[in-house]
Amino acid sequence: MPVLPDGWTPGGPLIPRSPQTEYTERPLGVDMARPRFSWIATASGYGATQSAYRVLVASAPELLTPDAADVWDSGKVNSARTFGVEYEGPSAARTRYHWTVQLWDGLDREGEWSEPEWFETGLLDEGFGAARWIGGQTDSAPLLRRTFTIDGAIRRARLYASGLGYADLRLNGQPVTDAVLDPGFTAYDHTVLYGTHDVTALLATGENVVGAELGRGFFGLTTPNIWRWHEAPWTADPRLIARLVVEYDDGRIDEIVTDESWRITGGPTLSDSLYAGETYDGRRALPGWDTAGFDASSWSTAALVEAPKGKLTAQAHEPIRVIETVDPVEVTEVRPGVWIADFGRTVAGWTRLSVTAPAGTTISLTHGETVADGNVVAENGHVEGDRIQRDEYIAAGHGTETWEPRFSYKGFRYVQIEGARADVQLRVANSDVRGITRFTSTQSAYEQYERAMRRTVLSNLHGIPTDTPFYEKNGWTGDAQVGAPTMLATLDLARFFTKWLGDIRDSQADSGQLPVIIPSGGWGFTELSPATEWPTVYPILLREMYRWYGDERLLREHWESLNRYLAWELGRVEDGLSVSVLGDWLPPGYMEGPAPEDRRLTGTAYLYRAVLAAAEIGELIGAPNDYAKAAAELADGLNRAFLDRDAARYRSADDPDYRQTSNAVPLAFGIVPEDLVDRVAAGLAADVEARGFHLNTGCLGVGVLLPVLTTHGYGDVATKVALQREYPSWGYWFDLGADTMWEMWEENSRSRNHYFQGTVVQWIFENVAGLRVLGAGSDKILVRPDARAEVDSASIRTETIRGRVTVSWMKTSRVLSLEVQVPVGTTAEVHVPSAAAADVTAVPHAFAGEPTYADGYTIYTVPAGQWHFTSRSA
Template sequence: MLVASLKAEYAVRPLGTDVDRPRFSWIASAPGYGAVQTAYQLRVGSWDSGKVTSSRSFGVEYDGPALTPRTRYQWSVRVWDGSDRASEWAAEEWFETGLLGEGFGAAQWIGGETSSAPLLRRAFSVDGTVRSARLYASGLGYAELRINGQAVTDAVLDPGFTDYGRTVLYVTHDVTTLLQSGENAVGAELGRGFFGMNTPNVWRWHTAPWTAEPRLIARLVIEYDDDRVAEVVTDEAWRITGGPTLSDSLYTGETYDARRALPGWDSASFADSAWSPVDVVDAPSGQLRAQEHEPIRVVETVAPVSVDQVRPGVWIADCGRTTAGWVRLRVSAPAGTTVSLTYGETVADGNVVAVNGHVEGDRIQRDEYIAAGSGVEVWEPRFSYKGFRYVQIEGAQPEVELRVVNSDVRSVTAFASTEPAYEQFEQAMRLTVLSNLHGIPTDTPFYEKNGWTGDAQVGAPTMLATLDLARFFTKWLGDIRDSQAQSGQLPVIIPTNGWGFTELSPATEWPTVYPILLHEMHRAYGDERLLREHWDSLTRYLEWELDRVEDGLSVSVLGDWLPPGYSDGPAPEDRRLTGTAYLYRAMLAAAEIGDLLGKPHDYRKAAASLADGLNRTFLDRELAVYRSADDPDYRQTSNVVPLAFGIVPSDLADRVAANLAADVESRGFHLNTGCLGVGVLLPVLTAYGYGDAATKVALQRSYPSWGYWFDQGADTMWEMWEADSRSRNHYFQGTVVQWILENVAGLRNGGTGWERIVVRPDARGETGSASVRTSTIRGQVAVMWRRKSRVFALEVHVPVGVTAEVHVPSESASDVAAVPQSLAGEATYEDGYTIYTVGAGIWNFTSRTA
């Protein structure tokens, strides 16, 4: 066996972790068939686990002596196979601890009153050969850190957004190569972010309990070859001045006056005598913790597809894609010339549309650059990102290029199909999700930039199926815990400043993301520690939800948000139906978590009571239809959600599903679901034998449908089904992709940490082939199928540690050939599929009668 892909705390070579007992993972591989890991041996620094009999290859916890702060540890692992043969030791990897319990020492929070984004600096000397240098820093809301004229990182909009009253993140930077013998300088430019938001908005970010002027804490630790250690910390010795960034806001954009730029301000030779001494300022009340999730980065730079003059002095650049980020400009203009850049997702009447009724004022997503007149000038924003496709340029015509900006998470899935629409939808959903990853999962990069819990609730399975979000969602789950009220209640946006506890709340379908996301994380990554860390907060939340149940029902004010024809938001049906259904689902998720942790609970009893209340109130047993007194017509979501969650009585489930399929057909194979129903409609139809109907809905081109969006020019998922959708970069209606991956390509995660997969391409209509490759925590899983005439060929890649249940479409078991047949074992036949159970290896199946 071979061992590779070593990670500590889900990361390759994490720099600055505050986890005192890190967890390790690796991927074992072997040629042939049926390979298994039976034992492992882990070495971390001087600690040796010895040979441990276990098939576990992830979540293996360090169990040695207490780790030392600010220390790099080398580690490796080897494994044993089913014949008790040891592998070679894997190539060594490392992780480095952060400050742990040591903290920031003598460093203080510093800042000061300036009329623009502050620049802070400190000169210091280096008097020897530097072995190692680390800069530990937190600048709120954002900090661009520099040493000797160079940025210390390529991360942007850093550190991550949190509830600053509970948690403040610091970042560790390796700055060894940036130091020089003799005089040096360390500096920072600070942006406002959500911490110092001063743009009035309906979510009241500008009056959050933590709101304050930007501030910085930093600790630079220099280790010399002769074992001396020196430190430079933020204190009264630092200097401050207002910089050229006159204003910055996540909602309104930035204004930068290049005439005020101070070349060399971050270099050792710069004279800062005219600058003011900094103030030592109050620390935010949140606990300083190491930032463990991926930073936000500029992940791509591309030229616009066109730049057209729409009238004298006004140009519109079409970036060719809807995305999140900003543009970088290159301009040569007289001093004082203001170049205005207005960002938007659409164009109307010769102008980029940049309107946001939730934010005060008429300046929305607009950057302004005031030229210095010094020749060719290059600039890009530092402290705000925008959602856009188009940029309206006024004042001068610069060269611009698109800078795509999002949390730098890894893509884990590749999908292909002979049906172009499926590939288009999958790519659009991927781009939409990425556009909404900026340290938190947001709803839209244009309007809100808020962490709406309902969006993540419905999107999480698709998001986890396409991207590596182990660290990202671990961080956001911490934000959920931080946002919890003393009562146990959770708000509808997270992080929050207090907004969302009474506004658009209670809305059960939204904060039930907590147990459901924990459950999904365990399915994807087998993460038991995460469950243990959140159990107490989770039970407090569920107790709050149960305490407000009335007559067996959960009251909710949001419901199936934005179905066709209801662009004002809520669906017309009684929202207690979906509210109760989602609380039922949350109770079952919590019950599974409690069982796993060995925690006593009565969540299954509570779930049964909720199911009874829902069925008693909304189920017409004679007609086999769920409906409420508020319904204007048959509501697909009201029927598909109980089916999806297993609430429908078993004697009625087939009839309820038949009525659902009949309604879909009566509408010309159109959906009438909002964000809650859309993700389960096609899987439920397929599961109950209506795969052809599901396929027709998926490939529909007229309103309302995904195809309708793309015929209107979409390249991402939209917020509303209507052509005038307010937001055109909103993932919660794009969850059709989960069905594409699981039912068209046919790959489903069937167990904890992908220990079992189910391969069942049961929505093959209108498609000649499909394939999906997914990098899981156990290794790469792949499913590829194609059909030609009456021959169906299926190839399945199963990594070590995974068992696959493969359903081969066929008319009888005798029509299926497996390679290698001698190892495939006995097959069973059921409902049009020949079913094999196989272990690690590459398996090929052919059916002559599919």
């Protein structure tokens, strides 16, 4: 803690807030022996630091005192660490552990203990015991049930279950969880996820029933498609494994497990497909099938079926949930018997139907993002058949019937209703991740872009980061590559991306190669591959996770797989260059794929960036490597092949035209020789201006163009590109009615919910609002609002792993006011726009220290606290 100036007194002692275990509060089913604790240290005043902590773990919350803790006591640990603190006590399966933490500040003052928290272990090495995978041949989505008796007071009950591809779990007529499309999608030959559910309150004395309806998901997909999901090595009919553990107050333990005592029948869901949709026959519904007293004597005996090859592992990432229910803004009868409902927003999810119709009436719901010639457009050239995103409900004829699908989701804004007039509601569904950032600005376009990008990203989070909820639902690695910085700055994705990084490792071939979609059933190793810019997401995302969350364990767990992958990439380098087949995908005018420039340029640049990230990872975990040397060789190869030193520009022999991406990417990644940086940047700005301040980039270049221009003094040029309203631009989309980011710059873009062209939001956060997260787990931030043209004010508030960071600035005439909030454990380097250091006032001045001045900014380095800067010459 800094020495206090005369007249100042320290703030209050440190208070730990937001205690979490493995990035979440009170997790059920933790499947690791040494989970990690975290908290946010808070204090009033300025310059507070944490100097030590003490963690207690006990079997009950009332035992969380230094004298009574009966499980583990870390003792006083001299450390500023507030996350990644490993539990080192005993760890038994199916056990709840309670914990609390106490902190000491930089003056060694002892703080109060935090409120008690807990985590509960999953099955660990105990596994599913006597439970077996069960299923059977049915003509529709199978229903499975098992009766059992409860004969005493229950202390607690847990249901551990995995139903593949998806399971709608029931107990005594009630849903076991509000999760949908669960468990999460994985490479099932390597990993199968199970859920842990607290079902204590759902049990009753006497006869009880546990049941499940199973959907196909990607595990049992039968719809033929170009990615061959219907031929994946794991493809099989739906199946279930479950273990219900009931603990009585008197100490008895009963278990109900999946075996041949369960009963099975075909249910009312006649078909389900992630691409085609679902068909449900209300006449086949079996009311009460999941409750006591139902006669299931005609049901068949469930069969033991082959277990998937993947290891059963507790699901640790956020489940998919229905986030919101929305009424249509307009319903139009476009012709007799055909209605189109417009929900006014483009999202992912499905529609809930309410209808009164005669028995046997089929009501179809066709979902799409656009309407043409009086029909919702639902076409997909990558999937066989003419049924795309269409649900069908066959009425039972019993008054008002309400139904919604459970085993598929769609990308859409419009739904076409045929067969009968029906009421519909939009059910927005995505991975239930937490938003961490709030952005505001007097420039309405920037707010519009941020809202659209947030909605687009959320629409593409369904256990994996997908490319589009309408067409593919695939985990394209290149999309996550370019989108990750914006995604991590918008949402808490610690658990989500940890899971997907596991999918990356699971999808790796023996050779070390990674496919372009992850998970993959085998597609993407030769199709549209090798494409260096795509799977290099692996080291780059690991480095991003360290930047945001300081997760060293993640780096260590992936180091061996990362080395094998990069060995494969470096092993195919020819003449210092990496061959790639995709390149800067979908720039303006190229709706069929990559841009015309030599794709070895971006391929080599991204491999350079990847091996540099790996070099940093190796240094962080103390693993020797030669990646820095490999990076230097790649930079030399790229410059030899593509840098025209006389013209100070990058180009290839077979494409003499100027390409913005070919020049912006080397600038962004630090590949341009130092003596040419200014000239290459000037050439880039000149090309943008010559095009009428239009971008000419695809998904790779779009994310680096504006930051590069701004970094090299062309922030006004970047602003004109950002606020452009003519094609190609974001403004062009929104003038056409967009509310999400599109896949292509053209009006007839195939997908209208695709985030990889929307990375302008990263520039808005980092250059307009002026907040850049640096360092390990946000231990250092840079505040530098250097793209202020056409903006009078902007603010950003972000919840980092160390606490809240806020940057807010307002410009009035030539006076700029800048507010910065810095959490404990973080240092901020604040660049205040000014003509001279003397023009800036810092409050509190006593703690701000002596500033430096460079390139139009007065620079302060400040510790935790609330800071105010005023510049009279901004």
